[in-house]
Amino acid sequence: MKKTTQAFTLIELLIVISIVGILATVLISNLLAARNRAISTATxxxxxxxxxxxxxxxxxxxxxxxxxxxxxxxxxxxxxxxxSVKTGTCQVIFGTTNKDFFVVNATTRNGTDYTYDGTAMKFGTSTAP
Known part of the structure; x- marks a missing residue:
């Protein structure tokens, strides 16, 4: 009587590895986007x-x-x-005339500037590398 062993072929292993690679790529890009949103929200x-x-x-x-x-x-x-805030980038600036207003600036670790000018939160373009 001949014993047969069940095993995966090389093609089956390559297909599984490629599927895992595709899933990892999609998940990593989604995680990076979520991390950037979290950094911006925290700032x-x-x-x-x-x-x-x-x-x-x-x-x-x-x-x-x-x-x-x-x-x-x-x-x-x-x-x-x-x-979430880059060191040395947060500052409170008062108006030069009778200090009746102020502005708060901060930059995230990923380089986006956020400014509150007394009326609304504004954000600028990325300044980091």
Missing amino acids: QAYVLDVVTGVETQRDTVTGALPIIAPSCTAASGNPGLPA
């Missing part, structure tokens, strides 16, 4: 947190902004920048 939330921090320091009687421009971390009340 926008941080900018709005800084705006809230500056507004809480506004004089309730006169409506004047603070004399000294707080840093982003001081205004938000957080000890440090979130991982």
Whole structure:
């Protein structure tokens, strides 16, 4: 009696490997896109947190902004920048005339600039590599 063994042929193995490769490519590109969206959303939330921090320091009687421009971390009340914000890019800028307005700028790790100018969140083009 002859024993037969069942095995995959080389063609079957190549087909399975190519299908796994295609699936990995699709999944990785989707994961990278989701990661970039998460970084952008976290940076926008941080900018709005800084705006809230500056507004809480506004004089309730006169409506004047603070004399000294707080840093982003001081205004938000957080000890440090979130991982989504590129180090050294978040800043609070007050108007030059009687400091009646302010702008908050921050850049994400992937290079998109976000600015809150007192009316709306605006984003610029990518400036990172």
